[in-house]
Amino acid sequence: xxxxxxREQRSKPRGEMPFLDHLEELRWRxxxxxxxxxxxxxxxxWVVFRYDVVGLLRAPIEPYLTDGQLVFSAPTDAxxxxxxxxxxxxxxxxFPVILYQIWAFLSPALEKxxxxxxVPALYGGFVLFAVGVxxxxxxxxxxxxxxxxxxxxxxxTPLITINAHLSFTVRLLLAFGLxxxxxxxxxxxxxxGLVTPAFLRSKRRHAIVIITILASLLSPGDVLAVTVILxxxxxxxxxxxxxISVFVYxxxxxxxxxxxxxxxxxxxxxxxxxxDEEDQQ
Numbered sequence: 120x121x122x123x124x125x126r127e128q129r130s131k132p133r134g135e136m137p138f139l140d141h142l143e144e145l146r147w148r149x150x151x152x153x154x155x156x157x158x159x160x161x162x163x164x165w166v167v168f169r170y171d172v173v174g175l176l177r178a179p180i181e182p183y184l185t186d187g188q189l190v191f192s193a194p195t196d197a198x199x200x201x202x203x204x205x206x207x208x209x210x211x212x213x214f215p216v217i218l219y220q221i222w223a224f225l226s227p228a229l230e231k232x233x234x235x236x237x238v239p240a241l242y243g244g245f246v247l248f249a250v251g252v253x254x255x256x257x258x259x260x261x262x263x264x265x266x267x268x269x270x271x272x273x274x275x276t277p278l279i280t281i282n283a284h285l286s287f288t289v290r291l292l293l294a295f296g297l298x299x300x301x302x303x304x305x306x307x308x309x310x311x312g313l314v315t316p317a318f319l320r321s322k323r324r325h326a327i328v329i330i331t332i333l334a335s336l337l338s339p340g341d342v343l344a345v346t347v348i349l350x351x352x353x354x355x356x357x358x359x360x361x362x363i364s365v366f367v368y369x370x371x372x373x374x375x376x377x378x379x380x381x382x383x384x385x386x387x388x389x390x391x392x393x394x395d396e397e398d399q400q
Contacts, residue, residue: 144224145224148220148221148223148224149220151216151220152213152216152217152220152221155213155216155217155220156209156210156213156217157209158209158213159208159209159210159211159212159213159216160205160206160208160209160210161205161209162208162209162212163204163205163206163207163208163209163211163212164201164202164205164209166205166208167201167204167205167208168201172204172208173204176204176284176285176288177189177284179256179260179261179264179288180264180268180279180284183264183268183277183279184277184279185276185277185278189279189280189281189284190278190279190280190281191280191281191282192280196280196281196282197281199282200281200282200285203282203285204285207289215245218241222237222238222241237306237307237310240303240306240307241303243302243303244300244303247299247300247302247303248296248297248299248300249296250299251295251296251297251298251299251300252292252293252295252296254295254299254349254352255291255292255294255295255296256292258349259291259295259349260288260291260292263291298333298353298356299352299356301353301356301357301360302356302359302360302363305319305360305361305363305364306360306363306364306367309363309364309367309368310367310371314364315364315368316361316364316365316368319357319360319361319364320361323357326357327354327357330350330353330354330357331350333353334349334350334353
């Protein structure tokens, strides 16, 4: 006869554990994530001083600088500028490890079919994020700087500090990277049953309005031209998200376009039942 403790453990569903064990696992996941961030920051610090990362950040704004150089106003600004860049690079390098720790903690609560969809989506999210950052750096950032620094250029001389430029650049690139994660977000929400293709199609007009506002805020360049240029990829991403949602529901064996019952009309089941009765008569 098996001990009572073993019988109790076997009676529990797979993946279930006591609350204190959850807390202990969460503590170790956080510890590993923070550790990976520290290691990534150390690697980023080496990369900053080994390669010309500062020159890469300065390149888009260099034509508008006095003598082609960024300035700083305090003795510690240059040092902390390097620290900030190191932390940013460290966060980028450690992001896969952090994402894995989050996934390892949450995955036992997900079904097998949900895991089969979400895991490839996470890898695709890296590619989309990189595409968004590239678009922001190569197109949106130069145009935005040209527009913003073109005001009163004959009356004033720009004196741009390294911290101000870094803050502006990081915010813009991060915004573009996150926006391009839209298909991944829709895929995960569709896998969890929180979003349907019909809902996305019904909110298309609202989505276009929001996309227009975001494109206008993130690209203050030649207003009409740049807004249209940046609206294009975002609208394409939204339309792709609808088809991704359709694929997810078909993959789960569910109808992506359920029949909607309109008020005043009898349900389809009652109509078919009435027709069967008439045929029998």
